[in-house]
Amino acid sequence: MKGQGIGFGKAILFNEHFVVYGIPSIVSAIGKYTVAKVEPYDEKELKLEDLREATPNYKEGKLGQQKDSLKRILKKMNIDVSKNGLKITLDGNLYCASGIGASAASCVAIARALSDYFNLNLSDDEINDIAYEGEMGYHGTPSGVDNTASTYGGLIWFQKGDTNVIERIPISNPIEIVIGNTGKVADTAAAVAGVRGRKEKNPEKYQEVFDRAENITYLAKQALQEGDYREVGKLMNENHKLLQQIEVSSKELDFLVSIARDQGALGAKLTGGGLGGNMIALTPGRDLQEEVATAIEKEGFQTVKTVVGASRGGIE
Numbered sequence: 514m515k516g517q518g519i520g521f522g523k524a525i526l527f528n529e530h531f532v533v534y535g536i537p538s539i540v541s542a543i544g545k546y547t548v549a550k551v552e553p554y555d556e557k558e559l560k561l562e563d564l565r566e567a568t569p570n571y572k573e574g575k576l577g578q579q580k581d582s583l584k585r586i587l588k589k590m591n592i593d594v595s596k597n598g599l600k601i602t603l604d605g606n607l608y609c610a611s612g613i614g615a616s617a618a619s620c621v622a623i624a625r626a627l628s629d630y631f632n633l634n635l636s637d638d639e640i641n642d643i644a645y646e647g648e649m650g651y652h653g654t655p656s657g658v659d660n661t662a663s664t665y666g667g668l669i670w671f672q673k674g675d676t677n678v679i680e681r682i683p684i685s686n687p688i689e690i691v692i693g694n695t696g697k698v699a700d701t702a703a704a705v706a707g708v709r710g711r712k713e714k715n716p717e718k719y720q721e722v723f724d725r726a727e728n729i730t731y732l733a734k735q736a737l738q739e740g741d742y743r744e745v746g747k748l749m750n751e752n753h754k755l756l757q758q759i760e761v762s763s764k765e766l767d768f769l770v771s772i773a774r775d776q777g778a779l780g781a782k783l784t785g786g787g788l789g790g791n792m793i794a795l796t797p798g799r800d801l802q803e804e805v806a807t808a809i810e811k812e813g814f815q816t817v818k819t820v821v822g823a824s825r826g827g828i829e
């Protein structure tokens with residue numbers, strides 16, 4: 514059907530927050546995605562129907578940001594809905610929650626659906642640029658890591674700069690992960706602003722933490738390429754510690770991280786903006802993945818079982 518597009522959810526394996534300051538990060542698309550559908554609409558306006566499943570209060574809490582984001586996307590694409598109205602419907606199997614790339618996935622899906630509807634034939638790079646503009650509606654000054662994973666899929670080395678460095682990290686097989694949802698909606702913009710304020714107050718302490726974060730990404734990239742998942746897991750644990758030091762973890766995130774580790778996950782850390790939202794556990798093999806997910810679910814939390822490192826997020 515004409516006028517459709519998808520955007521992948523994502524999981525950051527290394528260096529959320531640090532990435533905002535130009536430190537390299539490692540991110541992967543996951544096998545869950547948002548679908549956008551564009552249709553003509555009788556009124557001369559944009560009508561949005563959001564059918565995505567979501568953590569309670571997620572959609573309500575982000576309604577204003579979503580409106581701003583849509584406006585930005587339409588402006589960037591030179592689409593005027595005051596002449597010809599449009600209806601956009603959002604759906605798909607990506608459960609909306611903080612930290613899993615729901616906003617980026619929706620921006621990418623919408624940009625792709627509009628490109629398809631208007632026969633614009635936009636390239637992935639153009640879609641990524643539009644989605645970045647859309648992400649600004651959600652969190653002011655995004656690094657671009659989320660929309661990049663959401664657009665291109667796969668496992669990616671991302672570094673923000675005058676020109677962003679975007680490189681695929683080749684690995685032999687996709688790796689099973691568990692994503693655990695604290696059920697708390699978090700505001701990424703507020704989390705990023707908090708780090709900025711504390712960093713300005715404690716420049717020396719933060720510099721040390723940032724230096725270690727940078728170092729960890731290089732080690733993690735090498736370990737991923739060598740298939741040394743024990744080392745990757747250890748580095749994820751260390752990355753979580755650094756994220757705790759910059760105060761973006763939370764009681765619930767630390768709890769889910771400890772359940773995952775106790776159950777044998779090779780590593781676990783918060784993923785995304787933190788202060789609630791989601792954590793990620795590295796669980797190579799279906800059995801370990803199942804055990805870790807079950808342990809988290811037993812405590813009353815939702816999980817997503819998926820993989821990192823699959824091209825196109827693992828969907829075809």
Ligand code: MEV
Binds near residue numbers: 529531652705
């Ligand atoms: C959010 O998924 C990742 C952050 O690093 C913000 C960003 O990179 O824009 C917290």
